[in-house]
Amino acid sequence: MNTISMAEKLASFTDRWAPKIVGQLNDYHVKLVKIKGEFVWHSHPETDELFLVLEGDMMVDFRDGERHLSAGDMIIVPKGVEHKPRASDECHIMLIEPAGTRNTGDAGGEMTAEDNVWI
């Protein structure tokens, strides 16, 4: 039951596309992730997924077009909706989703990260 500093947690790692868990809310995990470049198209058939940008800018591609998020912007991707995050410069994001949610969802592949790394 301690205060968790997002800035301190973000300063503790440098790898990208590898979400780190910083808290648990019931059966949900709060994760931080750094991204740069393009992710893979995927969806999460079982759950919505929350993105809150903490620093930088990101785009989320959907099949109907792209969305732009800057620091302080949030998007909640509905379950089953295909999306592809990307960022031209490094962007720091908070994610909230049920524990065990795989970053690449139904797509899998080489960008699949460990889903239970706490920092």
Place this chain on the structure above:
Amino acid sequence: MNTISMAEKLASFTDRWAPKIVGQLNDYHVKLVKIKGEFVWHSHPETDELFLVLEGDMMVDFRDGERHLSAGDMIIVPKGVEHKPRASDECHIMLIEPAGTRNTGDAGGEMTAEDNVWI
């Protein structure tokens, strides 16, 4: 499936201690609230509660002592744990908790807010 700007949402209301819903993640609500002064001691017997400070400073009193949160700090209050938020100057907070969670939890009373106000 739109981008939600926390700054724009925060600019759209001025009342305090009255959480506004800005998004839904499965059966959880993402809320914004402005606080100043002292809330009431209460707990949520059924759920954890996430606080993320977006602007300003707040304190959360627990029976074992206080925690200080600045912008970018998060705390997750475990279910059933008594707590009392307070802020000497206005503070803007994001809350995440299951839909229908009452702001005053098991305490009730005059600071109880409507629990289904969307902005």
